[in-house]
Amino acid sequence: MNPQQRVFRVRRKYNRWVANETLEDYALRFTAKGARRWSVARVSNTALGAISFLALEAIGGAITLSYGFSNTVAAVVVVGIIIFLTGLPICYHAARRGVDIDLLTRGAGFGYIGSTITSLIYASFTFIFFALEAAIMALALELMLDIPLKYGYLISAVVVIPLVTHGITLISRFQVWTQPLWVILQILPLMCIVFQSDDAFHNWVIFSPPDGDANLNILAFGAASAVIFSLIAQIGEQVDFLRFLPHQEKPNKRWWLALIAAGPGWIIIGSIKILIGSFLAVLALSHGIEF
Numbered sequence: 001m002n003p004q005q006r007v008f009r010v011r012r013k014y015n016r017w018v019a020n021e022t023l024e025d026y027a028l029r030f031t032a033k034g035a036r037r038w039s040v041a042r043v044s045n046t047a048l049g050a051i052s053f054l055a056l057e058a059i060g061g062a063i064t065l066s067y068g069f070s071n072t073v074a075a076v077v078v079v080g081i082i083i084f085l086t087g088l089p090i091c092y093h094a095a096r097r098g099v100d101i102d103l104l105t106r107g108a109g110f111g112y113i114g115s116t117i118t119s120l121i122y123a124s125f126t127f128i129f130f131a132l133e134a135a136i137m138a139l140a141l142e143l144m145l146d147i148p149l150k151y152g153y154l155i156s157a158v159v160v161i162p163l164v165t166h167g168i169t170l171i172s173r174f175q176v177w178t179q180p181l182w183v184i185l186q187i188l189p190l191m192c193i194v195f196q197s198d199d200a201f202h203n204w205v206i207f208s209p210p211d212g213d214a215n216l217n218i219l220a221f222g223a224a225s226a227v228i229f230s231l232i233a234q235i236g237e238q239v240d241f242l243r244f245l246p247h248q249e250k251p252n253k254r255w256w257l258a259l260i261a262a263g264p265g266w267i268i269i270g271s272i273k274i275l276i277g278s279f280l281a282v283l284a285l286s287h288g289i290e291f
Contacts, residue, residue, distance in 0.1 A: 031098035031243045040245055040258040042172055047241035047262035049175040051234070051270050052182055055132045057277025063227050064278035065285065067220040068208040072278050074216055075224035079231075080271045084264040087235040091263030094239040098247065101236040118236075125233035130157075168244055190276070193283065204282045231270065238263050 038046075064072045094104050101122055106115040138152030147155070163170055193200055212220065242263055248255055 031100075033098070033247045036098060036244050036246050038168070038172060038244055038246070040254050042176075043168075043241060043244050043246075044258035044262040045179065046168060046172040046175050047238050048266065048269065049171070049179055049182075050237050050241065051266045051273070053129060053133045054136045055129050056231075056270055056273040057280065058132070058136060059227060059231075060274035060277030060279075061281030063224040064207065064281055066209060067217075067224045068212055069205055069278070069282075070208075070216045071220040071224050073275070074221050075228055076271045076274055079225050079228040080267045083232050083235070083267045086232065087238070087264035087267070088260070090235055091239055091242050091259055095242040095245045095259055095263070096251075098243050100243055101239050104239070121233055122236040125230075125236070168241060186276075197283070200279075200283050200286075203286050204279050207282045228274070231267070234266065234270070235264070238266050 060072065060076075063075065067075075090101070090104065094100065097104070097107070099107065102115050102119050105118040106112065108114075110118075134153055134156040137156040138147075138149050141147040141152040141155065142149055163174060242259060245255065245258060251259075
């Protein structure tokens with residue numbers, strides 16, 4: 001007589017979680033072709049949503065107030081080109097092979113140590129910018145809703161957990177519904193400024209820090225570039241989405257457009273956001289707001 005085996009409810013529930021691929025989206029391993037079921041437009045749109053973080057505007061404002069308009073624009077252009085060129089082959093091979101930045105590093109010949117170092121850099125970058133974004137959002141909640149900073153930090157950090165637990169499955173749906181609203185909220189304030197302030201743009205392009213001049217300076221340019229170079233690790237997050245692009249033996253034009261736009265092309269929109277932050281910082285300073 002065979003003994004009866006009992007499967008506890010907790011164990012059964014755990015087994016369902018393990019079998020559910022949407023809970024982790026093939027983290028740190030090959031992305032199965034069956035999982036790459038979304039359209040190129042859907043994946044591209046989701047990947048571009050990853051660069052909506054307000055730290056870009058904060059960086060633009062900070063380097064402009066410190067190094068002036070000319071040095072900021074020069075640094076954005078030069079570093080942007082470098083980030084684009086270095087990101088293109090990374091995104092291409094990751095999307096073609098269906099691997100993330102960790103496996104791509106290992107497959108490129110850097111071995112387990114190289115893969116570990118890459119993961120450490122990517123994780124550090126993610127946590128640092130996650131903290132910066134939470135700080136920015138917490139301050140916004142305090143200014144608009146009078147929520148204390150400590151609670152704002154908690155809200156800003158916890159609210160994203162339900163989204164990220166289901167990876168691209170839920171994030172892609174969230175982006176489809178919220179991205180139009182995000183675009184409107186990005187453009188609307190700028191349009192209001194254009195109609196309300198005639199000299200805002202002129203004040204921006206001639207701005208120089210109190211202890212500097214308006215001309216291009218190699219030291220100030222280098223310092224501004226060093227700050228922007230920290231964004232080069234963002235390509236790891238773009239790759240995390242692009243590995244879900246549909247597998248094609250011979251990629252068509254739409255596939256290439258999605259790859260370039262949402263891969264290395266993130267820096268184009270990112271540069272625009274940096275310059276928007278630069279503009280808004282100078283505008284705020286001209287209205288007596290101290291930094």
